[in-house]
Amino acid sequence: MKTSHSLKLPIFTLFLSLIISSTTYSQSGWNPELESDCKEAITEMKKDAPKLDTYFTKAYGYAIFPKITKAGLGIGGAGGKGLVYQGSSVTGESKLGQASFGLQAGGQQFSELIFFEDKAAYDRFTGGKFKFGAQASAVAISEGGAAVAPYQDGVAIFTHVKGGLMYEASIGGQKFTFDPVK
Incomplete structure (x- = not known):
């Protein structure tokens, strides 16, 4: 079946609109709902992978994105908002954006947890121009899974699927922003 280019653009626009709307909050300033969502996501991830406690x-710090919405049909995108911690203190908010290209169809929501091994890795992230290329690898947490990942360039990445279905054989990367707590 041949897919028309005129059909792909409206579908992609719809997916992109859903991603943007799921990551936009009407509140200005601190978002207690986001903090609650982050704590809940961490609890769920630890329940399925107790070794995360280590x-x-x-870790020097970490970033948690409790709900990332991902969608694609040939061209895909994902977005989410999270918090950054140094030790147990929130130091700022971060937004994640992802673009991908390749064989993909569907939609999915997942959580992502990024640990910073040391101050240098944390400082790179909070510098506001942190990116993961297509070669970055994440460990998917599943119920009863081992969830052990080596640090690569000072970061260890874990994901936890919340729902949806995504067929994918694509390449892409993630970009992050950082806004310090005021």
Whole structure:
């Protein structure tokens, strides 16, 4: 079946609109709902992968994105908002944007947890221009899974699927912003 280019653009625009609307909050300033969502996502991830406690104990800091919405049909995108911690203190908010190209169809929501091994990795992230290329690898957390990941360039990445279905064989990357707590 041949797919018309005129059909792909409206579908992609709809997916992109859903992603943007799911990551936009009407409140200005601090978002207590986001903090609650982050704590809930961490609890769920720890329940399915208790070995994460070691990362929380040893890492310099971490970023948690409780709900990332991803959609694609040939061209895809994802977005989400999260919090950045140094130790147990919130230091700022971060937005994640992702673009991908390749064989993909569907939609999915997931959580992403990024641990910073040391101050240098944390500082790179909070510098506001942090990116993961297509070669970055994440460990998917599943119920009862081992969830052990080596640090690569000072970061260890874990994902936890919340729902949806995504067929994918694509390449892409993630870009992050950082806004310090005022």
